[in-house]
Amino acid sequence: MINISRFLxxxxxxxxxxxxxxxxxxxxxxxxxxxxxxxxxxxxxxSDIIHDxxxxxxxxxxxxxxxxxxxxYEDGLNKLRTALIARKGPHVIQITDIGTKIMIDSKAITPLxxxxxxxxxxxxxxxxxxxxxxxETDGILYxxxxxxxxxxxxxxxxxxxxVGVTSPPSxxxxxxxxxxxxxxxxxxxAGLTWPLHSWIFEQFMAVQGATxxxxxxGRQKAEKLEANYLSPESRRFxxxxxxxxxxxxxxxVGRGWDPAVHxxxxxxxxxxxxxxxxxxxxxxxxxxKVATAPLPGFEKKKTGGTIIGGxxxxxxxxxxxxxxxxxxxxxxxxxxxxxxxxxxxxTGYFPIRSDVIDRLKAEGFYQKHPTAWTAxxxxxxxxxxxxSQGALMGVFPEVREHxxxxxxxxxxxxxxxxxxxxxxxxKTDFSLLRYGRGQARQNSPQP
Amino acid sequence: MLKLLKNREQxxxxxxxxxxxxxxxxxxxxxxxxxxxSMKDKIEVFQHPPSLIPQQLSFANYTAAxxxxxLARFLLNSMIVAGAMTLLQMSTSLLAxxxxxxxxxxxxxLILGLILATMMVPGEITMIPNYLTVASLxxxxxxxxxxxxxxxxxxxxxxxxxxxKGIPKEIEEAARIDGASRLRFLLxxxxxxxxxxxxxxxxxxxxxxxxxxxxxxIVTQSTHMQTAQIGIGMFRAQNESVSWGVIMAATVMxxxxxxxxxxxxxxxxxxxxxxxxxxx
Numbered sequence: 161m162i163n164i165s166r167f168l169x170x171x172x173x174x175x176x177x178x179x180x181x182x183x184x185x186x187x188x189x190x191x192x193x194x195x196x197x198x199x200x201x202x203x204x205x206x207s208d209i210i211h212d213x214x215x216x217x218x219x220x221x222x223x224x225x226x227x228x229x230x231x232x233y234e235d236g237l238n239k240l241r242t243a244l245i246a247r248k249g250p251h252v253i254q255i256t257d258i259g260t261k262i263m264i265d266s267k268a269i270t271p272l273x274x275x276x277x278x279x280x281x282x283x284x285x286x287x288x289x290x291x292x293x294x295x296e297t298d299g300i301l302y303x304x305x306x307x308x309x310x311x312x313x314x315x316x317x318x319x320x321x322x323v324g325v326t327s328p329p330s331x332x333x334x335x336x337x338x339x340x341x342x343x344x345x346x347x348x349x350a351g352l353t354w355p356l357h358s359w360i361f362e363q364f365m366a367v368q369g370a371t372x373x374x375x376x377x378g379r380q381k382a383e384k385l386e387a388n389y390l391s392p393e394s395r396r397f398x399x400x401x402x403x404x405x406x407x408x409x410x411x412x413v414g415r416g417w418d419p420a421v422h423x424x425x426x427x428x429x430x431x432x433x434x435x436x437x438x439x440x441x442x443x444x445x446x447x448x449k450v451a452t453a454p455l456p457g458f459e460k461k462k463t464g465g466t467i468i469g470g471x472x473x474x475x476x477x478x479x480x481x482x483x484x485x486x487x488x489x490x491x492x493x494x495x496x497x498x499x500x501x502x503x504x505x506x507t508g509y510f511p512i513r514s515d516v517i518d519r520l521k522a523e524g525f526y527q528k529h530p531t532a533w534t535a536x537x538x539x540x541x542x543x544x545x546x547x548s549q550g551a552l553m554g555v556f557p558e559v560r561e562h563x564x565x566x567x568x569x570x571x572x573x574x575x576x577x578x579x580x581x582x583x584x585x586x587k588t589d590f591s592l593l594r595y596g597r598g599q600a601r602q603n604s605p606q607p
Numbered sequence: 608m609l610k611l612l613k614n615r616e617q618x619x620x621x622x623x624x625x626x627x628x629x630x631x632x633x634x635x636x637x638x639x640x641x642x643x644x645s646m647k648d649k650i651e652v653f654q655h656p657p658s659l660i661p662q663q664l665s666f667a668n669y670t671a672a673x674x675x676x677x678l679a680r681f682l683l684n685s686m687i688v689a690g691a692m693t694l695l696q697m698s699t700s701l702l703a704x705x706x707x708x709x710x711x712x713x714x715x716x717l718i719l720g721l722i723l724a725t726m727m728v729p730g731e732i733t734m735i736p737n738y739l740t741v742a743s744l745x746x747x748x749x750x751x752x753x754x755x756x757x758x759x760x761x762x763x764x765x766x767x768x769x770x771x772k773g774i775p776k777e778i779e780e781a782a783r784i785d786g787a788s789r790l791r792f793l794l795x796x797x798x799x800x801x802x803x804x805x806x807x808x809x810x811x812x813x814x815x816x817x818x819x820x821x822x823x824x825i826v827t828q829s830t831h832m833q834t835a836q837i838g839i840g841m842f843r844a845q846n847e848s849v850s851w852g853v854i855m856a857a858t859v860m861x862x863x864x865x866x867x868x869x870x871x872x873x874x875x876x877x878x879x880x881x882x883x884x885x886x887x
Binding site: 193199200201203204226227228229230231232235238239242243245246248250444445447 | 650734742743747820827
């Protein structure tokens, strides 16, 4: 017995003697946890970019950014919510565009603006205004826009030539006519496809200059918000969609982003409307020549513009200030011209800086990759209105569900446009009301 | 062909096999298609009409998958976590079921009722309380944290309880008279007699812990602690076209252990399912 306890004491003592100096001497780097949702090749690219940051001479043995993949954007938000309760959140998290309002209202973040105000070096003036507008509220930039994109038309230009279509459609009427011309039921080819997603609906509203919710797309002070689904812009888009689907010139391939892309790549749809974020992937994988065009409006004269989509990076508030500052240094690196160029030219998301675009233009990058230019042109043409700024609401994920259900009802013929949109509006209005009440309760002083 | 079969019994058997072959092919098809896609290159994946047999067998997708994510580590983690959960659930269920089925003590019915009640509670509800407990124990991002909340199972206890109740009391009485302790009776009689149910439950427990997604996602904080299910997610990018070949290759590597396990134990699995149904 004595032997055992003596042995244990000696062991414990020697362990302490051995390890404590190691802890004291070792230059333990500050660990910055970064939760992200980039999978596949983009995930690999992101890891490489982070690795390079960690290897910079000024960071070696001082700061380590630790990326962790946290599943989809929704998974990431769920993980964050749980972790925040136990104060186990990350330093930095990547959040989807529509999570912006949720993050601001959570009050768990430090606005990026706080750091920018103290740092004259931040490339404030270089960030493209159209991108900045989305993530900015009342002049405060809350997060760092990182991966941004917008929707464009991808089309099979070989097929356009065979069929004799000279230019891509630029109005709703042309879209319908061209789609019909490209449709060939014998080989089961439709003229057009896009993912059954609320995002498409939101974009076609914005391109017509209509807001998704009123007033001001949730970007101005208001007592009550309500959906703008019963506007003429909304109706005529859903009517166009259902009409084309009924005629077979539009291939309804259901929810999810992939099926539409695959139908296009397999030659079962001549045109595809989806995000630019895949542009190089699609061009590489296609066995035909792919060309791109901006999203068509209702009429030739554009009344609106597309909204940016993608994600941004947020700094969490509950970490020590020194660590938040390191996170901000990492943000500056992510916003640097080199990283932005690398991200853009390898993915199809566009850069957030105007100087990167200018440089690539001078280098002739867009002459070699004309397909990548469409999105940037469209981005810069987007007017500074609430409509093309995109909606801001804390219940965006569930609102998207309401919209998609309505679209499915309309497409399947279970309801007409009017009924489907009315139902979606009622549900959306209720969600908005409930969220507004919850916010008011949280913000009112406790008795 | 039919003439070769001698008697009626063989004929029925042959017809039954033929008949069952149809659903078998239907069920096998997705797995075969996954296997086939995993060997195709990027362009062939999208070829229309699709083919089941790849033009050439290539393992490029497998190497690409192994390069993108530490799949071996994910597999190891899943094995450790699912293996530990299964063994722990099997042993706690067996002990609890035996006590509830065979021992007389006050509150027995109440405890059984409470255990049954846990089967009605959806797992998602316990997620946050579990997380807080695990966090306060400092087990975030450890195997303990991954395993601890899933060491007991209401379903397992109920299944084995039904099974043990079916063992004739006389056997136990005889064993006790001959001097066997309760533990000895449990080890030498209960385990062999409930083997089908125990294995069936074990397979069920293994598959459900193997398939866990949300809990491992929430409780891990570093890549080397993540499990295979999250690993598959790493290939499945959102809002973009994905390299299906690579995803399928990763899927093949990550699902084969469960398929092999089921193939090895399916006889017991089916037997356990049938007998628990009859006796319940």
